[in-house]
Amino acid sequence: MRLAGRFGGAALSLLMVAVLGFFLFRVVPGDPVVSMTRGRPTTAAMQAELRAQFGLDRPLHEQFWSYFTSLLHGDLGTSFTFRRPVSEVIGERLGPTLLLVGTATLIAVLLGLWLGVRAAWRRDSVFDRVTTGVSLTLWAVPTFWLGMLLMMVTGDLFPSRGMRDTDTAPDFVSQALDVGHHLVLPSVTLVAVVCAEYALVMRSSLLEEMHAPYLTTARAKGLRDDLVRRRHAVPNAVLPAITLVFLRFGLVVAGAITTETVFSWPGLGLLFYDALTGPDYFLLQGLLVVTAGAVVVMNLLADLLHGVLDPRVKVV
Amino acid sequence: MSRFDRTGLAGAGVLAVAALVALVAPLLIDAEALDVTRVTAGAWQAPGAGHWLGTDHTGRSVALLLAQGTGTSLFVGLTAAILSVGIGTLVGIVSGHFGGLLAGALLRVTDFFLVLPALVLAIALSTVLPRGLGTIVLAIGLTSWPSTARMVRAQTLTIEARPFVERARALGGGHGHVIARHVVPSVVPLVLVNATLAVASAIVAESTLAFLGLGDPTRISWGAMLHQAQLHGAVPQQAWWYLLPPGLAIVVVVLAFTLVGRALEAVVTPKR
Numbered sequence: 001m002r003l004a005g006r007f008g009g010a011a012l013s014l015l016m017v018a019v020l021g022f023f024l025f026r027v028v029p030g031d032p033v034v035s036m037t038r039g040r041p042t043t044a045a046m047q048a049e050l051r052a053q054f055g056l057d058r059p060l061h062e063q064f065w066s067y068f069t070s071l072l073h074g075d076l077g078t079s080f081t082f083r084r085p086v087s088e089v090i091g092e093r094l095g096p097t098l099l100l101v102g103t104a105t106l107i108a109v110l111l112g113l114w115l116g117v118r119a120a121w122r123r124d125s126v127f128d129r130v131t132t133g134v135s136l137t138l139w140a141v142p143t144f145w146l147g148m149l150l151m152m153v154t155g156d157l158f159p160s161r162g163m164r165d166t167d168t169a170p171d172f173v174s175q176a177l178d179v180g181h182h183l184v185l186p187s188v189t190l191v192a193v194v195c196a197e198y199a200l201v202m203r204s205s206l207l208e209e210m211h212a213p214y215l216t217t218a219r220a221k222g223l224r225d226d227l228v229r230r231r232h233a234v235p236n237a238v239l240p241a242i243t244l245v246f247l248r249f250g251l252v253v254a255g256a257i258t259t260e261t262v263f264s265w266p267g268l269g270l271l272f273y274d275a276l277t278g279p280d281y282f283l284l285q286g287l288l289v290v291t292a293g294a295v296v297v298m299n300l301l302a303d304l305l306h307g308v309l310d311p312r313v314k315v316v
Numbered sequence: 317m318s319r320f321d322r323t324g325l326a327g328a329g330v331l332a333v334a335a336l337v338a339l340v341a342p343l344l345i346d347a348e349a350l351d352v353t354r355v356t357a358g359a360w361q362a363p364g365a366g367h368w369l370g371t372d373h374t375g376r377s378v379a380l381l382l383a384q385g386t387g388t389s390l391f392v393g394l395t396a397a398i399l400s401v402g403i404g405t406l407v408g409i410v411s412g413h414f415g416g417l418l419a420g421a422l423l424r425v426t427d428f429f430l431v432l433p434a435l436v437l438a439i440a441l442s443t444v445l446p447r448g449l450g451t452i453v454l455a456i457g458l459t460s461w462p463s464t465a466r467m468v469r470a471q472t473l474t475i476e477a478r479p480f481v482e483r484a485r486a487l488g489g490g491h492g493h494v495i496a497r498h499v500v501p502s503v504v505p506l507v508l509v510n511a512t513l514a515v516a517s518a519i520v521a522e523s524t525l526a527f528l529g530l531g532d533p534t535r536i537s538w539g540a541m542l543h544q545a546q547l548h549g550a551v552p553q554q555a556w557w558y559l560l561p562p563g564l565a566i567v568v569v570v571l572a573f574t575l576v577g578r579a580l581e582a583v584v585t586p587k588r
Binding site: 012013016017024025028029035136137139140141142143144145148149151152160247250251253254257258261262272273276277279281284288291292295296299 | 424428432433434436437441444445520523524527528529530542545546551554556559560566567571574
């Protein structure tokens with residue numbers, strides 16, 4: 001029953017994402033064509049033609065219905081600047097973003113959880129103070145600024161634009177090395193910001209467990225400190241932390257937008273930037289629906305995963 | 317004095333200085349010094365005599381830009397935080413106090429906006445609305461309220477379960493009485509802590525929006541300075557004096573708000 005509720009809730013959220021996308025980009029702007037052609041020489045006749053082409057001359061409820069039914073078929077409309085289906089444009093950019101976000105999240109989760117555990121276990125030690133201080137400072141650092149700084153400090157050591165050079169040999173190994181080389185600065189930037197958050201989350205999660213009676217029992221059994229931590233405290237504290245990691249997936253999405261913009265990494269984040277400078281409302285609408293939908297799905301996964309990992313939480 | 321008190325005081329000191337700069341800068345700085353068409357200094361000058369933080373791509377003094385930008389960043393941070401915490405408090409109290417369908421719907425909406433990336437929504441809002449200070453405040457305030465709403469709702473539920481509220485109800489206290497006399501006083505400390513932390517994230521959000529070119533084009537802010545620095549190639553020029561000051565200013569002020577917020581939090585929830 002609860003499982004059905006979770007899926008129902010996620011389905012409702014996805015529906016709300018679709019409505020929000022329509023509301024933001026078709027209702028709020030009034031006439032999208034006027035906004036999108038601003039600064040370009042267009043006649044009233046051309047605008048009327050564009051309106052007809054994108055179906056903006058029909059009543060709002062009809063527009064919503066056609067938008068919604070195409071969405072269900074995986075059709076996100078046509079991009080204004082690319083003049084191609086939005087889903088196609090987004091699909092092309094998915095790979096680079098998954099590579100960057102995947103690498104950064106993996107490193108950030110491992111590093112962040114490790115730092116958080118160490119800091120909480122020796123609370124108020126030098127290690128704890130340094131970790132907490134650095135994490136709080138990194139939390140205050142704008143992602144894009146950190147990226148620009150890294151770029152300036154490292155100089156020519158790492159490439160700072162794009163994902164690969166044009167003159168790299170076409171074989172797989174050189175290509176992979178080239179992409180890896182380009183990946184260094186963007187992923188370090190993203191890791192630094194996200195990892196700080198994870199470390200703080202893990203730290204407070206373990207601190208909650210620190211005075212639990214079962215730890216006293218474990219110690220009374222004569223277990224070494226290190227075993228008490230690894231076998232007893234951490235497995236219990238890591239569950240809420242992992243759930244929070246999934247829940248803060250939106251943070252990674254936001255970080256990816258600015259990081260990709262700074263480093264011209266050809267993924268969804270850079271596409272977001274291109275779409276908003278256009279502005280290309282149809283593309284932005286597609287991007288919003290896709291990213292928000294992904295976040296909703298990640299949350300559902302977090303819920304389900306928590307139920308699997310922690311038998312105390314019964315999902316099924 | 318505990319560690320929290322000391323760091324909190326340090327944060328408060330930094331904020332006092334920033335507020336002073338924000339208030340005094342517009343009075344002391346000559347508008348001509350920031351007018352691109354009137355400046356006489358050369359572009360990209362390294363710090364030295366005359367311009368102790370160097371000049372930007374048009375020859376304006378970075379130090380003056382930095383001082384002038386303080387006001388915008390603080391103003392947006394404060395107003396957006398007030399808007400966000402205001403909405404959050406209202407939604408939290410209403411959904412906590414009144415049960416039923418309304419509370420269910422509000423909770424549903426809160427949870428929905430809680431998981432969505434606030435920055436993405438803020439970008440969407442500031443793209444479709446006309447550029448300006450008001451748009452940025454709206455975009456940040458309207459997208460960052462859910463965490464406050466959750467916290468205030470939890471506190472409202474906790475307080476309403478206490479016997480003294482039951483007593484007030486039994487004596488004939490209506491909704492207005494219970495909310496004004498019991499719920500609001502109990503959420504105020506929490507709301508203050510939240511507001512302080514909300515200012516910190518609002519300032520980062522403002523700088524990010526401005527960096528993406530969604531800021532108020534007529535105003536100087538720290539984020540807008542970094543936008544210009546990126547646009548005109550401060551990195552390839554190795555113009556560290558154009559890149560470091562606005563970024564450091566953001567970090568220091570945001571950190572100050574965070575430290576004050578954490579110190580207040582330690583006072584409000586003394587268990588840790």
